[in-house]
Amino acid sequence: MKKDYYDILGVQKNASPDEIKKAFRKLAHSHHPDKQGGNADKFKEANEAYGVLSDEKKRQQYDQFGHAGANMGGQGGYGGAGFNPNDFGFDFSGFQQGGFGQGGNVEFDLGDIFGDVFGGGRRAQAKRGHDISVDAELSFEEAVFGVEKTFNIHKTSACPDCSGSGAKAGSKMKTCDVCKGAGKVKEMKRSILGTFATTKTCEHCHGAGKIPEEKCHTCKGSGVLERNQEIKVKLPAGLEEGETVRLTGAGEAIAHGASGDLYIKVHVEEHEIWRKEGHNLVTDLDVKLSDALLGASYELETLDGSISLKIPEGIGFGEVLRVKGKGVPMSGTGPSAKHRGDIMVKVNIVMPKRLSKDARKTIEGLKGEGV
Secondary structure, eight states: OOOOHHHHHTOOTTOOHHHHHHHHHHHHHHHOTTSTTOOHHHHHHHHHHHHHHTSHHHHHHHHHHTHHHHTSTTOOOTTSTTOOGGGGTOOOHHHHTTIIIIIIOOOOOHHHHHHHHHTOOGGGSOOBOOOEEEEEEEOHHHHHHOEEEEEEEEEEEEOTTTTTSOBOTTOOEEEOTTTTTSSEEEEEEEETTEEEEEEEEOTTTTTSSEEESSBOTTTTTSSEEEEEEEEEEEEOTTOOTTOEEEETTOSOOOTTSBOOOEEEEEEEOOOSSOEEETTEEEEEEEEEHHHHHHOEEEEEEETTEEEEEEEOTTOOTTOEEEETTOSOEEESSSTTOSEEOOEEEEEEEEOOSOOOHHHHHHHHHHGGGTO
8 A cells, every 4th residue: 555645755744845845855865766865765765755746737636536536637536526326327226235235256457347338437537647847956057058967866767788678689579479460358247237248459479460579678567666776957048036947758667668757846046136038137236336326347258258348428227238148048048159148237326425524515516507
């Protein structure tokens, strides 16, 4: 029986997304397989719990349906609310009165019985591996210009020796002995409704119709195995705090099915000077009153290095100076990107708290000039 995801992360059921994220980070740091004393099983368990509880929709389904609901994807199916078999002309009165339920010894699965009727049985769903969620801590510069990050993830991956086929290198494929190459098998099932003929995917060849003559020695023919995998991801320029990047097929692999996805949640460090607004980089600059009146040049440290910013004579409080082409890349990555936003510098004029006698006389003299 699977443990409760909230217990795994050590949070209450009413925990906020931020509390869930902090709890996961703590566990991931403690149990990471690459760390001395790490625990791969606990790391994977925490990762699975976080993948569900950090997703609002999956969390709602988990809270309502438990572990089954976390993978429902919002589908109702035959087990959904409001389903009544009697609405379809089936009479279960005999089952309630001791017929099949007590003395009939008939095993049945409602999913098997109603799967073909409603087209949504569990076996009809395509097999797909679990999604994985990781966090990426980026500096402000990395978020602006883009960066390549390497993630070392312990997960179920396609076997590197057979590329997921389950066959030994050079081994030939032969027709499946069970389904005779059809990929599907028919079976008869008794139920409270009678005997049903059903067709399901052949479990021996997983629907392929062929099997290898010799199995891969590494994965024992399963095509997948648990291992640490290094994944390099080029994160694009201009990422925002809290933004998520999806890498299709980089999640958990599953035998003879599609791999899940890898979701990378971005966290951006704040910069001492700059903030990002769209494709522009914005900052505030304190300018002395005398420099605002007479004009001056100020050294400004940008993400590309130091520049000399000219303060025009007579600039007003709150005016914005623009430096073109030094902002966030619009296409491409890095400082050398051809198309970039601009730098926007908002001017704050600093008024002196005290004036010397000479400065006061000078300013009083300016009153006659209407200044």
